[in-house]
Amino acid sequence: MIARPTKGADRIIAALDTEDAAAALALAGRLAGRVGLIKAGLELFCAAGPAGVAPLIAAGPVFLDLKLHDIPNTVAGATRAVCRTPPAMLTLHGAGGGAMIEAARRAAEDVAGDRRPILLAVTVLTSIDAATLAATGVAGDPVEQVLRLARLALSAGADGLVCSPREVARLRDALGAAPFLVVPGVRPLGSPAGDQARTATPAEAVAAGADWIVLGRPITAAADPVAAAEAIAASL
Numbered sequence: 001m002i003a004r005p006t007k008g009a010d011r012i013i014a015a016l017d018t019e020d021a022a023a024a025l026a027l028a029g030r031l032a033g034r035v036g037l038i039k040a041g042l043e044l045f046c047a048a049g050p051a052g053v054a055p056l057i058a059a060g061p062v063f064l065d066l067k068l069h070d071i072p073n074t075v076a077g078a079t080r081a082v083c084r085t086p087p088a089m090l091t092l093h094g095a096g097g098g099a100m101i102e103a104a105r106r107a108a109e110d111v112a113g114d115r116r117p118i119l120l121a122v123t124v125l126t127s128i129d130a131a132t133l134a135a136t137g138v139a140g141d142p143v144e145q146v147l148r149l150a151r152l153a154l155s156a157g158a159d160g161l162v163c164s165p166r167e168v169a170r171l172r173d174a175l176g177a178a179p180f181l182v183v184p185g186v187r188p189l190g191s192p193a194g195d196q197a198r199t200a201t202p203a204e205a206v207a208a209g210a211d212w213i214v215l216g217r218p219i220t221a222a223a224d225p226v227a228a229a230e231a232i233a234a235s236l
C-alpha cells in the first residue's frame, strides 16, 4: 500500500481528465517526481479501458477514480477486474452502502492481497452545494452527510475517504488520524472554480488535515503544467 505522504509534491494527485491515453501517458511522464500520483478517471477509462490505464500503472502510482456504485455483487466483480492490475487507490461511492463496500474490500483482498489498492469512499461530491444536496433529499449542511457516509464507509472496510477541503478538519476531529483523506475541489488562488462548489486552496486543505490533494484543471489547463505543479508543491 502506498505510504502516507509527508512532503509537498508527494501530496499532489494530478487528475488527467482526457480521453487520450497517449497524451495522459506523456503528461504523466512530464509530471513524474513533481506529483505523488496520477489520477485516471471515468473519462480515460471509458475511452481507453483498462488497456489505456495499464501503462500509467506501470509507470507509477495511479489513483483509479471510477467511483463504483452498484449492487454489492456487481461492485465486487468490477473491483476484482480492476485489481488484476492493481492501482494504488480505487474509489467507490459511500452512498452505495456498507454491504457494497464490504464486498469491494473482500474482492480486492482476494485478487490482490497485500498489493490491493487503498479503497476510498466518496462522500459528497465536491461539485455539490447545500441546495443541490437538498434537491436529492438530503437536507442540511453537506458536512453532516459527509460525516454520516464517512462513518458508514470506514466501518464497512474503506481505508479512507474522498471529501472536499471544507470537511477535512471536521473529519479529522471526529475520526482521528487513521483514515486516508483525499481531497479534490482544490484551487490555487486565482484559479477558476469551474464546476467545483466546496473549494479551498492547496495550503488550506493540507493545513486542515488532507493527506493528498487532487488537482486537475489547475495543472492540465495551465500553459506550463510542470511549472503549475511545482508552484502548488512550493505552496504546501
Ligand SMILES: O=c1ccn([C@@H]2O[C@H](COP(=O)(O)O)[C@@H](O)[C@H]2O)c(=O)[nH]1
Pocket (backbone or CB within 6 Å): 015, 017, 039, 041, 065, 122, 124, 125, 126, 127, 162, 163, 184, 185, 186, 194, 196, 214, 215, 216, 217, 218
Ligand atoms: O468529489 C469529488 C470526487 C472526485 N473528483 C475528481 O477530482 C478531479 C478534480 O478535477 P479539477 O479539474 O481539479 O476540478 C476530477 O477528476 C474529478 O472527477 C472531484 O472533483 N470531486
